[in-house]
Amino acid sequence: MLTIALDAMGGDHAPQAEVEGAVLAARQLGVGVILVGQKEQVLQELRQHEDYQDLPIEIVHASERVTMEDSTQAVRTKADSSLKVATRIVRDGRAAGMVSAGNTGAVMATAKIVQGVIPGVTRPALAGIFPTVKQGHPVVVVDVGANVDCSPRMLAQFAVMGEIYSRVVLRRPKPRVGVLSIGEEEHKGNELTRSVWPLLKTLNLDFIGNVEGRDIYGGEVDVVVCDGFIGNVALKVSEGLVDLTKHLLRESLQASLTGKIGALLARRAFAGFKKRVDYSEYGGAPLLGVRGVCIVGHGRSNAKAIKNAIRIAKEFSEGHVNQRIEDELRLAAFEKIAVKVE
Numbered sequence: 001m002l003t004i005a006l007d008a009m010g011g012d013h014a015p016q017a018e019v020e021g022a023v024l025a026a027r028q029l030g031v032g033v034i035l036v037g038q039k040e041q042v043l044q045e046l047r048q049h050e051d052y053q054d055l056p057i058e059i060v061h062a063s064e065r066v067t068m069e070d071s072t073q074a075v076r077t078k079a080d081s082s083l084k085v086a087t088r089i090v091r092d093g094r095a096a097g098m099v100s101a102g103n104t105g106a107v108m109a110t111a112k113i114v115q116g117v118i119p120g121v122t123r124p125a126l127a128g129i130f131p132t133v134k135q136g137h138p139v140v141v142v143d144v145g146a147n148v149d150c151s152p153r154m155l156a157q158f159a160v161m162g163e164i165y166s167r168v169v170l171r172r173p174k175p176r177v178g179v180l181s182i183g184e185e186e187h188k189g190n191e192l193t194r195s196v197w198p199l200l201k202t203l204n205l206d207f208i209g210n211v212e213g214r215d216i217y218g219g220e221v222d223v224v225v226c227d228g229f230i231g232n233v234a235l236k237v238s239e240g241l242v243d244l245t246k247h248l249l250r251e252s253l254q255a256s257l258t259g260k261i262g263a264l265l266a267r268r269a270f271a272g273f274k275k276r277v278d279y280s281e282y283g284g285a286p287l288l289g290v291r292g293v294c295i296v297g298h299g300r301s302n303a304k305a306i307k308n309a310i311r312i313a314k315e316f317s318e319g320h321v322n323q324r325i326e327d328e329l330r331l332a333a334f335e336k337i338a339v340k341v342e
Contacts, residue, residue: 001031003094006086007102010066010082014102019035021310026055029310034095035059036060036086036089037065066078068299083110096293096317098292098293107296123147124288125154127142137219138170140170141235145228159205162175163175168324178215196225203332204332284305295312
């Protein structure tokens, strides 16, 4: 049975959400889960579930936790943190991957240091999933926060890794890849976006050129690449817009009796809308390019989000995504190509 290590102390609602999510995953996904955290707290939450002893769930004690307020230095100072112990479990082969809804910077730094980087990867990148107007057809955006400053070669690597993710996990037969810029023409954008074009044209990708911010949601592109600064801004603006839309919709519907009646009649439609924009449906962002699987969850992750993050880790492992990334980066021969553009 495939096993996933879970940082049980990472998220805002830890360890309750993590334990409940682990129970759901063990029941529904056919995976084993190693809960890593302060044993007594984790066990206390686990005892709330009557069938926990029948599930493939194990607890590994870790005396420390990395908080949202900690800097990335906590990676070094908190050697027995639940985050670091979970990554060691993956490194040592006891689990196929790990999930954490903890401090994003600390998760990325720890995974890179402990698990290591796939040969051919300059820096790992976070792959975010964004909904589109086409139902069941989300788009992958790489990078959404791991690397603020990027080189053309890094963006090209993001494109290869994102394309594999889209093809293997999201099952797009031939993903269309675009560069996030301020115009569709090749000469539009900054030095980085213009310089990556020669690289992307040489790769075995369906490269469609530049895409603009609004195109992320249009469903005509499958993978969008950008530096982590721009990607994180796009992610946070999108999350804020979803929250605003839900707030305004609720406010409008509750403003009158007619609105309240309409809301009751359209309850199923509203449930469908919420499901399409709810981050918990997507689980978390894979950290592409590290050895072993690493999924970074939202700090506010609930039990459903944790379960779905474990599902993504399972799919990554079963799809041998890391091996495919290593193989395709080797074929891309970046070292020879990059000299011409950097």
